[in-house]
Amino acid sequence: MTTVAILPISNDSGGNSYRAIAGNQQSVGKTAGQALDALTAQLGETEFSALLVIQSFSPDQFFSTEQQKRLSELMNLWRETRDIGTVLLPEQQAELDTLVETELRAATARTAAIIQQVSQ
Structure with a gap:
């Protein structure tokens, strides 16, 4: 199974987009889904299975x-x-x-x- 990281990035105009990274491949999209879709296309995987965890970066019991x-x-x-x-x-x-x-x-x-x- 391919490991994919999706990170929020800020652009010069103050907006946000997302970068999806798997090994030496990466893609950028306006949403996490767009970035993941573009990366999946680059990887050429016809079947992609993954467990996606979306972190809200809100304070919680682990980090105040x-x-x-x-x-x-x-x-x-x-x-x-x-x-x-x-x-x-x-x-x-x-x-x-x-x-x-x-x-x-x-x-x-x-x-x-x-x-x-x-x-x-």
């Missing part, structure tokens, strides 16, 4: 509103420093790294919870 807000703040600061050729302060980078790791663990926990619900 405060954590999301702080992660967003630090990511914006990281982008600003990168764009001017500097780096975050060591404390800020450590906090950012910790939040990214925490969100990754939260995503894993969400997935496990979904699998448990589906298998019941």
Whole structure:
């Protein structure tokens, strides 16, 4: 089975679109479905079966509103420093790294919870 990731992306005009990625193949669409359809056509798979999990990126029991807000703040600061050729302060980078790791663990926990619900 082919693994596909679908990511939201922002365009220059402030709108959103989606990028579907499978290995070294990728496609972009106005919706996640369009991106997936275009990628499936590129892959040439006549039968495509998948379990799709659509994450709303809303705060939940695994990653709180405060954590999301702080992660967003630090990511914006990281982008600003990168764009001017500097780096975050060591404390800020450590906090950012910790939040990214925490969100990754939260995503894993969400997935496990979904699998448990589906298998019941």
